[in-house]
Amino acid sequence: MMVGRLAADSIERRSGVSLWRQIADKMLHAIAIGDFTENAALPPEVALAERYGVNRHTVRSAISALVREGVLRAEQGRGTFVLSRKRLSYPIGARTRFSTGLQAQTTERHIALLASSVEPASQRVAEGLGLAKGADVIRLETRGEADGRPVSRAAGWFEARRFAGIDAAMAETGSITASLARFGIDDYLRQSTVLSARHADAADLADLDLQPGAIVLVTVAVNVTPDGQPIQFSESRFPAERVELKLSAL
Amino acid sequence: MMVGRLAADSIERRSGVSLWRQIADKMLHAIAIGDFTENAALPPEVALAERYGVNRHTVRSAISALVREGVLRAEQGRGTFVLSRKRLSYPIGARTRFSTGLQAQTTERHIALLASSVEPASQRVAEGLGLAKGADVIRLETRGEADGRPVSRAAGWFEARRFAGIDAAMAETGSITASLARFGIDDYLRQSTVLSARHADAADLADLDLQPGAIVLVTVAVNVTPDGQPIQFSESRFPAERVELKLSAL
């Protein structure tokens, strides 16, 4: 009994997702798993068209999207080359920290504070933090960058009374961990993580510098002190084409 | 400072993903998070068209896709109604088991064995199982179903010598855990899980009964005996519109 799963360079027509977008997805995946070696030339357009069973011009649409995105570089007469590295592997575990998690894979990373506000807690934020619905919470909007590329976009909520001024601390230190330390939190643990995926919306596209049609991984998490007190509720989006999540011991 | 993240019912044009597909995605998400209550009528088509900033006919395309998919039911003169429940929450932790994980949320679930074969181990399978590349492994292709709907599609690889006959055991018991028990494995642990997301390919569409353009969550995992011996390497796909992954203590 044989199931031809790996032969499935298959493409869906009249699906609501254009062929060039599907092919761009497949090429991103092939690059991510090391099928198309970094710095090496891709197969020529006619070969790719053959491989995916589409017209050469359709392949060209996919390639030009990836060129716009900075993944490929096409050179007339020579070929088309892979620029970007494999996907980053973002670890999620008991002590999930942005910077330490990517240390081994990147040379530079930081968190930029995009915006902050005080707002009444929504239902899910209140539940996550163990507060009454409508209680004041501080929201921090952040973007994680590694080697100059955005790898995450997150919103974090903190109880306003307890963490007044965390926005300034965040702006100054560029680190959630360092900011929490100023409030006497030396350690914190990941209590829960719920994971989903969806198409990137307009906000994601702008924040994460994605091409329309991209997919984002979404995590909704609660961080607690070692004695179980909730301190942070967060929703993070990761571009699926650049990041995979590696689950380690919680 | 205010960031209008939740107001983002935004839509991307000329993205390679058609508007009706994007709107269908958003409606699925709204249903999943309980925005459109179960059994209640959706807003009328003209209101939805207004809300998403598109023509009524475009909304109709999205709705008819979800009707084909069994998520909505449209009744002329009355309205359009939500049929399906919220997303299942599939727990992933140290002892990830299909059936027990969904027990609380479903009334019936089982694993169907679709196919099995003996094949030489690929690079990644060999690495995961600690075997030499090319060593014989048994591959089991399975589909997990809950309350009559497919919720996962997995390929599992086992060392052929050690687990000869596991395909028959699987066909008979309908359970990985029970099958492994026949080989003296009373307990096993999840060693590693790597998570990504992509558009469903043709195989996923058929196996999981999805509409083209759907998104799948992909996990690549290794299960080991309590003393750390690898016994199973697996790749699973979950339809993102029906399943979310809940990470618990590993």
Place this chain on the structure above:
DNA sequence: TAAATTTGTCTATTGATATAGACAACTATA
């Protein structure tokens, strides 16, 4: 230098996607 290979550009045609408007069919309600 000549030939082969590869990407870039152009024209043309077909089908899918999206918008627009009008009206029919059906349901609930005043």
Place this chain on the structure above:
DNA sequence: TATAGTTGTCTATATCAATAGACAAATTTA
């Protein structure tokens, strides 16, 4: 029984997506 509100169907038009073919432009190789 009207009337208002809702989904269903039809026509028309414009744009995007995909295929097809031809040839130009640049690079590598014989």
